[in-house]
Amino acid sequence: MIELPTLESLNVVVTLPALALVLGAIVLLLVDVFLPERRRWITGWLALIGVLVSLGITLLTTDRTGEAFGGMFVADSFTAFLNVVVLITAAVGILIAMDYLRRTDMNRSEYYFLLLFSTGGMMFMGAANDLIVIFVALELLSIPLYVMSGFRRPETRSEESALKYFLLGAFSSGFLVYGIALIYGATGSTHLPAVWAAVSAIVEGGSSAVYLVLLGAGLIVVALGFKVAAVPFHMWTPDVYEGAPTPVTAFMSVGAKAGGFAALLRVLVIGLPSLIVAEQTAAAWVDALALIAALTMILGNFAAIMQTNLKRMLAYSSIAHAGYILMAVAAAGHPAVANQGVQAALMYLLTYAFTNLGAFGIIIAVERNDGSGVSLDDLRGFSRQRPWLALLMAFFMLSLTGIPLTAGFVGKWYVFWASINAGQVVLAVIGVLTSVVGAFYYVRVIVRMFLEEGSADLAQPRLPRTLRAGLIVAGLGTLIFGVLPFLAADMTTGIQIALAALGGG
Amino acid sequence: MQPTVFVPTDLYVMLSAVLFVMGVLGVLIRRNAILVFMSVELMLNAGNLALVAFARQWGLANGQVFVFFVMTVAAAEVAVGLALIVAIFRTKRSIDIDDLHEMKG
Numbered sequence: 001m002i003e004l005p006t007l008e009s010l011n012v013v014v015t016l017p018a019l020a021l022v023l024g025a026i027v028l029l030l031v032d033v034f035l036p037e038r039r040r041w042i043t044g045w046l047a048l049i050g051v052l053v054s055l056g057i058t059l060l061t062t063d064r065t066g067e068a069f070g071g072m073f074v075a076d077s078f079t080a081f082l083n084v085v086v087l088i089t090a091a092v093g094i095l096i097a098m099d100y101l102r103r104t105d106m107n108r109s110e111y112y113f114l115l116l117f118s119t120g121g122m123m124f125m126g127a128a129n130d131l132i133v134i135f136v137a138l139e140l141l142s143i144p145l146y147v148m149s150g151f152r153r154p155e156t157r158s159e160e161s162a163l164k165y166f167l168l169g170a171f172s173s174g175f176l177v178y179g180i181a182l183i184y185g186a187t188g189s190t191h192l193p194a195v196w197a198a199v200s201a202i203v204e205g206g207s208s209a210v211y212l213v214l215l216g217a218g219l220i221v222v223a224l225g226f227k228v229a230a231v232p233f234h235m236w237t238p239d240v241y242e243g244a245p246t247p248v249t250a251f252m253s254v255g256a257k258a259g260g261f262a263a264l265l266r267v268l269v270i271g272l273p274s275l276i277v278a279e280q281t282a283a284a285w286v287d288a289l290a291l292i293a294a295l296t297m298i299l300g301n302f303a304a305i306m307q308t309n310l311k312r313m314l315a316y317s318s319i320a321h322a323g324y325i326l327m328a329v330a331a332a333g334h335p336a337v338a339n340q341g342v343q344a345a346l347m348y349l350l351t352y353a354f355t356n357l358g359a360f361g362i363i364i365a366v367e368r369n370d371g372s373g374v375s376l377d378d379l380r381g382f383s384r385q386r387p388w389l390a391l392l393m394a395f396f397m398l399s400l401t402g403i404p405l406t407a408g409f410v411g412k413w414y415v416f417w418a419s420i421n422a423g424q425v426v427l428a429v430i431g432v433l434t435s436v437v438g439a440f441y442y443v444r445v446i447v448r449m450f451l452e453e454g455s456a457d458l459a460q461p462r463l464p465r466t467l468r469a470g471l472i473v474a475g476l477g478t479l480i481f482g483v484l485p486f487l488a489a490d491m492t493t494g495i496q497i498a499l500a501a502l503g504g505g
Numbered sequence: 506m507q508p509t510v511f512v513p514t515d516l517y518v519m520l521s522a523v524l525f526v527m528g529v530l531g532v533l534i535r536r537n538a539i540l541v542f543m544s545v546e547l548m549l550n551a552g553n554l555a556l557v558a559f560a561r562q563w564g565l566a567n568g569q570v571f572v573f574f575v576m577t578v579a580a581a582e583v584a585v586g587l588a589l590i591v592a593i594f595r596t597k598r599s600i601d602i603d604d605l606h607e608m609k610g
Contacts, residue, residue: 132571160593173545177575
């Protein structure tokens with residue numbers, strides 16, 4: 001006799017933020033069909049309302065924690081924080097896209113559904129407590145993004161970007177499935193806490209199944225490395241970011257990264273923290289991640305110097321920022337700083353979200369309808385025409401560099417602090433040095449805008465209202481978390497995802 | 506007791522590993538987008554074979570359930586992937602991935 005689950009045991013309340021968003025997207029899909037052509041502009045606003053409703057539910061239910069759907073879905077402070085990050089990203093992603101889609105003749109409602117579904121994938125990723133959910137959420141996140149990259153059809157560069165993203169994304173999900181299969185083979189479960197218990201037993205018993213777990217963990221790191229654009233799995237990033245429509249690039253540079261890192265933290269910190277081999281004190285994956293982080297920071301920053309296209313430059317910059325977050329993930333492998341590493345990674349994702357969305361917002365404002373006007377030289381003299389916008393762009397660039405009084409500084413400070421506490425001093429030094437290299441190309445943007453002669457201007461005579469709202473949200477976020485870092489500290493100190501049994505704190 | 510030939514799990518896993526490596530090599534070596542995509546499917550199915558073999562070994566059903574998820578998601582991916590390949594064929598008249606070189610740097 002199969003026992004039917006009751007509503008109580010499904011614990012639906014904790015899943016409400018994600019469910020509300022996905023249900024909203026499905027309803028919107030139906031509503032849009034019945035809207036007459038001249039009323040289609042409503043779809044974007046309805047999508048925005050859906051995101052805000054989900055954000056409201058998230059904020060109201062932060063104290064409702066627990067597992068749902070038989071332990072596959074878990075709502076804790078980590079889930080809530082990540083929900084806030086991806087929902088803000090989605091809201092800004094909608095705001096900065098509205099006018100751009102209209103003027104570049106891409107105003108198809110699909111953009112909004114795809115964005116909502118992808119956001120839903122990110123939210124499920126943050127709440128995943130089972131390897132199956134991680135796989136399904138990763139695909140829910142990625143498949144809409146493949147389509148969105150090719151949204152400027154039939155423009156060749158957009159199509160190329162979509163196909164490249166698709167082929168490499170599918171390639172990486174192959175690695176993910178095989179990695180999950182190996183871990184399942186070794187542990188007999190896909191439920192993360194059960195995997196943790198089984199891995200602890202395997203390590204203590206000295207069973208040879210540990211090699212199966214190591215191989216599986218390696219394949220999963222490769223797969224998620226593709227998603228977060230870590231070196232050496234970053235080859236697709238510059239081309240995809242350059243070819244995709246700019247609002248899509250803005251959304252995926254932040255959202256896909258947040259989702260990928262959420263999965264990485266869930267699998268490694270909850271599932272495999274006890275994978276400690278050969279008399280080490282930290283988990284076996286720490287060294288591999290530290291190496292990837294170092295390579296990612298170095299290659300991302302140095303390659304960005306060579307770029308003349310702003311979108312391509314920000315693509316390499318986003319690779320570099322993935323390196324800084326990976327540094328925090330590596331720190332989370334040391335039991336004593338596990339929670340601190342997780343908090344640092346989340347903090348960095350939040351500050352990066354505001355700053356990067358803002359920077360892409362300015363690029364959207366100056367980009368011409370045919371997609372040109374996004375090279376570094378196209379910003380010459382921008383401060384003469386639009387002093388306020390130039391100032392805002394300078395602010396975002398300083399935040400990406402990590403100058404004090406910007407959000408970027410707070411994120412970097414958390415990450416370096418966690419890394420040093422974990423004893424990864426060399427990695428922290430590499431991080432600081434590559435930040436200095438990063439300053440070179442970020443400041444170059446400011447020099448182009450303020451110190452060089454030119455006639456750079458907006459693509460349109462006026463800044464559209466929706467884009468302005470998006471920029472205000474991004475600018476305020478960057479400013480508030482920069483000057484009031486204790487706000488951020490309050491938000492993250494409660495986040496404890498590492499298992500208590502680890503003795504971490 | 507029914508006389509059955511019991512194929513040990515490690516043989517299945519070895520076969521799946523061979524299939525997986527063939528898939529990876531196919532993605533890296535092939536230049537035609539459709540063949541690359543077929544190699545990806547081979548990788549996913551290698552994962553499925555390993556999952557089913559392990560599920561039998563453990564006597565649990567959850568590995569087999571996961572296979573259904575993988576198959577469903579792969580079908581969704583095929584739909585999007587083939588649509589993208591058709592779209593790019595219409596504009597470029599080629600689906601050779603070496604021809605995807607509009608962007609450089």
